[in-house]
Amino acid sequence: MTDPNEIEAARAAEAQRITDVRAERARAWLIEAARKRFAGPVSFLLSAPQLEFLPPPRVPEIAFSGRSNVGKSSLLNALTGRQGLARASTTPGRTQELNIFDIGEPLAFRLVDMPGYGYAEAPKDLVRQWKALIFDYLRGRQVLHRVLLLIDSRHGLKDVDHEIMTMLDAAAVSYQVVLTKADKIKPTALAKTLETVLAGTRRHPAAFPEVLATSAETGFGIPELRAAVLAAVDPSLA
Numbered sequence: 174m175t176d177p178n179e180i181e182a183a184r185a186a187e188a189q190r191i192t193d194v195r196a197e198r199a200r201a202w203l204i205e206a207a208r209k210r211f212a213g214p215v216s217f218l219l220s221a222p223q224l225e226f227l228p229p230p231r232v233p234e235i236a237f238s239g240r241s242n243v244g245k246s247s248l249l250n251a252l253t254g255r256q257g258l259a260r261a262s263t264t265p266g267r268t269q270e271l272n273i274f275d276i277g278e279p280l281a282f283r284l285v286d287m288p289g290y291g292y293a294e295a296p297k298d299l300v301r302q303w304k305a306l307i308f309d310y311l312r313g314r315q316v317l318h319r320v321l322l323l324i325d326s327r328h329g330l331k332d333v334d335h336e337i338m339t340m341l342d343a344a345a346v347s348y349q350v351v352l353t354k355a356d357k358i359k360p361t362a363l364a365k366t367l368e369t370v371l372a373g374t375r376r377h378p379a380a381f382p383e384v385l386a387t388s389a390e391t392g393f394g395i396p397e398l399r400a401a402v403l404a405a406v407d408p409s410l411a
């Protein structure tokens with residue numbers, strides 16, 4: 174090979190290959206670090222019916238938010254590998270308070286299982302009360318590092334989701350959309366939802382530019398979500 178263009182092209186291809194190998198190694202390292210972190214100590218701390226019952230804001234928090242019944246509590250259980258840690262149920266409106274979970278000993282960060290929004294059948298007063306609690310927490314918590322905004326793979330983004338996203342944009346709170354219940358639809362339908370949801374997040378400046386698909390039932394996407402949580406807690410790892 175003597176043609177300078179060919180030599181340059183070969184050099185560029187080799188540089189790209191090295192970059193790809195490094196990125197893959199970093200990704201594998203983060204996934205393993207996240208697996209270890211969630212395999213370690215995890216415990217329920219408290220349920221806060223109002224903001225004044227929250228613990229002092231000492232460590233980063235990651236919140237699970239989304240419509241009622243979308244699978245917030247189930248996803249938290251899948252992430253920590255502990256069934257029954259957060260209470261899940263087929264009845265919408267199961268989680269009514271901010272449930273706080275401590276990760277790590279010494280304490281590294283906290284996960285927050287939130288009540289669902291957009292549950293039309295609940296009494297109006299209760300809906301107002303939940304909405305106030307959700308909005309006040311999401312808007313005002315200084316240690317909130319990232320919101321995981323859960324969306325049902327079968328349903329995509331609804332008006333109430335856009336409402337929360339607009340509020341998070343205004344409050345400059347970083348959030349990542351996570352599709353749940355991926356086991357309930359075919360891979361082709363899932364790919365389509367991923368595409369439309371990703372397009373829907375583009376008009377929201379505070380939305381993380383990557384959407385993850387998960388299933389609490391099969392464990393699909395859970396290692397990647399663990400890695401995303403760890404990177405959100407400690408951006409130096411990302």
Ligand SMILES: Nc1nc2c(ncn2[C@@H]2O[C@H](COP(=O)(O)OP(=O)(O)OP(=O)(O)O)[C@@H](O)[C@H]2O)c(=O)[nH]1
Binds near residue numbers: 261267268353391
């Ligand atoms: N097939 C399947 N079902 C799921 C999955 N995740 C959750 N579910 C089911 O969906 C229902 C609601 O799950 P929860 O985890 O309680 O949902 P939630 O968002 O915490 O609900 P609220 O607390 O009421 O807002 C339960 O019957 C779960 O078993 C999943 O990945 N796959």
Ligand SMILES: [Mg+2]
Binds near residue numbers: 245247260
């Ligand atoms: Mg719940």
